[in-house]
Amino acid sequence: MNTATPSAQEQSSSLQGIKVLDLSRVLAGPWSGQLLGDLGADVIKVERPGAGDDTRSWGPPWLRDEAGNPTEDAAYFFSANRNKRSLAIDISTAQGQSLIRELACKADVLLENFKVGGLKQYGLDAESLLKLNPRLIYASITGFGQDGPYATRAGYDFLIQGMGGLMSVTGRHEREEGAGPQKVGVALTDVMTGLYATVGVLAALAAREKTGRGQHIDVALLDVQVAALANQAANYLIGGIVPERMGNAHPNIVPYQDFPTADGDMILAIGNDAQFARFCEVAGHPEWASDARFSTNRARVENRATLLPLIRQATVFRPTQEWIVALEQAGVPCGPINRIDQVFDDPQVKARQLRVTLPHPVAGTVPLVANPIRLSESPVQYRRAPPLRGQHTDEVLADWLGLSDNELRRLKDDAVIR
Incomplete structure (x- = not known):
């Protein structure tokens, strides 16, 4: 602090x-x-x-x-x-x-x-x-x-x-x-x-x-x-597609959403094909990366309805922290879904000193969020x-x-x- x-x-x-x-x-x-x-x-x-x-x-x-x-x-x-x-x-x-x-x-x-x-x-x-x-x-x-x-x-x-x-x-x-x-x-x-x-x-x-x-x-x-609206506006203005609600999924990237784990949920934020291949290795399914339906992001977007259930069936067998450790070692972007109290207890948040305390004339001190x-x-x-x-x-x-x-x-x- x-x-x-x-x-x-x-x-x-x-x-x-x-x-x-x-x-x-x-x-x-x-x-x-x-x-x-x-x-x-x-x-x-x-x-x-x-x-x-x-x-x-x-x-x-x-x-x-x-x-x-x-x-x-x-x-x-x-x-x-x-x-x-x-x-x-x-x-x-x-x-x-x-x-x-x-x-x-x-x-x-x-x-x-x-x-x-x-x-x-x-x-x-x-x-x-x-x-x-x-x-x-x-x-x-x-x-x-x-x-x-x-x-x-x-x-x-x-x-x-x-x-x-x-x-x-x-x-x-x-x-x-x-x-x-x-x-x-x-x-x-x-x-x-x-x-x-x-x-x-x-x-x-x-x-x-x-x-x-x-x-x-x-x-x-x-x-x-x-x-x-950023990319969602561009999807409409250039692609002529009216974006719709997709929950935690991404309209242009797959897999890029939450997945269930043995003790909760985690976020996978895979932004390119190399990251996807490394995820497949960690998940025990290297064959996904060479499957024509999933080998490129374009193919994964087109076949998300087939791929996402397969990923969920794999992620549910390990706890969140175990996935995070393994995926981080492999260079695959991932993370937990934190409550606000967990955010301020996160070691990176603490290291960046994102909570500051200032003197206050009535309260003595008051905790605030730092300027980033x-x-x-x-x-x-x-x-x-x-x-x-x-x-x-x-x-x-x-x-x-x-x-x-x-x-x-x-x-x-x-x-x-x-």
């Missing part, structure tokens, strides 16, 4: 000096903000006074304080809000809107995921803020984008997984018991949208170095999900645990805007900030 603390290496963070104003909530936008923060940016999370990000209430489970009592913050919130400072401000007030405009004039990047036009009523839309700060990179994340017939609709991950085709290729085959469309077990479309938004922000920062100008970034969950990006010269830094709601309000307004204690007190008296 890696206990992360601030270090002198902060000076070498990739995005040090970049200021990000994060008006987003839930997952896609905050995921982007967290990634920018991990890379060294100063990320200010703007939250509603008294409520905060929606995901603070999406429990159980709840973070527990040092005495073991549940707090008001759900575990969900901690997945996407590391390396941020929280500013609780009421943007429905004229004073709150004025503060956001001032902050936007100091910012390099603004993230928001309001409905299309939702911030225009406050004068906080891209057009308005880019006039005030032409160098601002204004990233809008929505369900369906800034134009088109669905632009004003609300978009949620589950909805987009269905509309964007992912659920049509996820789940048991139609001919199997329990068949039907199935969502992915993680809000994957939100996560991918956060990643695409971050790529857009980095590209816009690079472009600004050349032009001196910021720009408006339009990222939509539906667009991202369609783009992320390994940069040799400007490493990811874990500077702050996900913040308490409004934890840094005074600090941020004094830091970014230079507000005095008296000015902060007046804003609190007027219920603009908390």
Whole structure:
């Protein structure tokens, strides 16, 4: 377990000096903000006074304080809000809107995921803020984008997984018991949208170095999900084949799925004919590799209905770990199907320090999942645990805007900030 603390290496963070104003909530936008923060940016999370990000209430489970009592913050919130400072401000007030405009004039990047036009009523839309700060990179994340017939609709991950085709290729085959469309077990479309938004922000920062100008970034969950159909989209666009649900099987590779073992299940991920031949040796059936029905991947795909039962009859006689040891020695890609607790107990996961622990003002410490990006010269830094709601309000307004204690007190008296 890696206990992360601030270090002198902060000076070498990739995005040090970049200021990000994060008006987003839930997952896609905050995921982007967290990634920018991990890379060294100063990320200010703007939250509603008294409520905060929606995901603070999406429990159980709840973070527990040092005495073991549940707090008001759900575990969900901690997945996407590391390396941020929280500013609780009421943007429905004229004073709150004025503060956001001032902050936007100091910012390099603004993230928001309001409905299309939702911030225009406050004068906080891209057009308005880019006039005030032409160098601002204004990233809008929505369900369906800034134009088109669905632009004003609300978009949620589950909805987009269905509309964007992912659920049509996820789940048991139609001919199997329990068949039907199935969502992915993680809000994957939100996560991918956060990643695409971050790529857009980095590209816009690079472009600004050349032009001196910021720009408006339009990222939509539906667009991202369609783009992320990857080979399944290509199968349809080029091959004219409408992909169908295949359970854990692969449409283009065989064998590439789960198989039963003597004590559970394992994954075989055979990507070429040489790997298949080595598997056949380990399985005690070298004749499969020379059989014209199975000798090439093209033939195996065409004859999967014949081959897969044969493989299942072989794999069921050995326990999972025995298969993994034997197949790894033969250079055949394979692995177990781990529960989440088993993931964090895996020796490779431990070796890569994918669990980090950060100090937290209420819980003492909080465990989080590490950023997977390994940069040799400007490493990811874990500077702050996900913040308490409004934890840094005074600090941020004094830091970014230079507000005095008296000015902060007046804003609190007027219920603009908390």
